[in-house]
Amino acid sequence: MKKLIWPIHLILLKKVDSTNQYAKKYFYNRKKNWTVIWTINQTNGNGTENNIWYTEKYKNLTFSIILIPTPPISIEKKYIINLITSNAIHKILCHHYQHYYDDLFSIKWPNDIILNNKKIGGILIENNIFLNKIYYFIIGIGLNVNQTKFDEKWNASSLKNIFQINFQLDYLLYKILLSIQKEYFLYTKIGEKIIREYYIHHLYLKDVNSLFYFQKRKKIFKGIIRSITDKGFLVIEHNSKLYSFFNKEIQIIR
Structure with missing residues (x-):
């Protein structure tokens, strides 16, 4: 692995059910910061809200990072690591591939990467x-x-589908890891302001009339994404008023 800001400990697995599950077991035994578990064949990856992340073996990136923040992060600011990671992936993809098209990459709140309206x-x-x-x-x-x-029901795509070229997985992994470390280093030095601003600026469907599903009331409503709160909640304008929602409370339909 090429030079990074902090050295990593890379564990490459031929096959594993979930890199996150492996990382948790590994952490309890070793507790080594910046450990990266990477597999070319993840058979039972987890998404948010207990969803399954389906991935075809040998063709995609599936990996987990163990990060031990110093000092520990307060529970109120736990969302910042999500912003750091989302920004880092968005930046590296835009930097290397944005010149093919204009403004195709975005971040769907809270933690999806969108390319050409596909996850x-x-x-x-x-x-x-x-x-x-x-x-x-x-x-x-x-x-x-x-x-x-x-x-079709996944509404998903890939880099290859859009750009029609093959990508080198190990090189892309290195660039993403370096980008995450740069974003985390930026946060440790100057705080979250710039991190938040970048994330908000690149939110998917920001300032666009959209449909949302409100879980608590089992109701679909129209609104406009405006920002996020200082706890990472999504801010939506509805009937000229601003409301905030946490990620299990609201679903973006389109």
């Missing part, structure tokens, strides 16, 4: 909380790279 990546972050502090994060990342066939 190409997802992030699942798990953590350990003690006395209102978070002492470690398991950052699970799935990115559709060279896979070309998807079930």
Whole structure:
């Protein structure tokens, strides 16, 4: 692995059910910061809200990162690692591939990567909380790279489907890891302001009339995504008023 800001400990697995599950077991035995578990064949990956992340073996990136923040992060700011990771992936994809098209990449709140209105990546972050502090994060990342066939109901695509070229997985992994470390380093030095601003600016469907499903009331309503709160909740304008929702409370339909 090429030079990074912090050295990593890379574990490459031929096959595993879930890199996040493997990372949690590994952490309890080793507790080594910046450990990366990467597999070319994940058989039972987890998405948010207990969804399954389907991925074709040998064609996509599926990996997890063990991050031990110093100092620990308060529970109120746990969302910042999601912003850091989302921004890092968005930046590296835009930097290398945006010149093909104009403004195709975006971040769907809270943790999906969107390309040309299709989901190409997802992030699942798990953590350990003690006395209102978070002492470690398991950052699970799935990115559709060279896979070309998807079930229509998934509304998914891949880098290859859009750009019509094959991508080198190990090189892309390195660039994403470096980008995540750069974003985390930026956060440790100057705080979250710039991190939040970038994330908000690149939100999918921001300032666009959209449909949402409100879980509590079993109701679909129209609104406009405007921002996020200082706890990472989504801010939606509805009938000229602003409301905030956490990620299990609201679903973006379109």
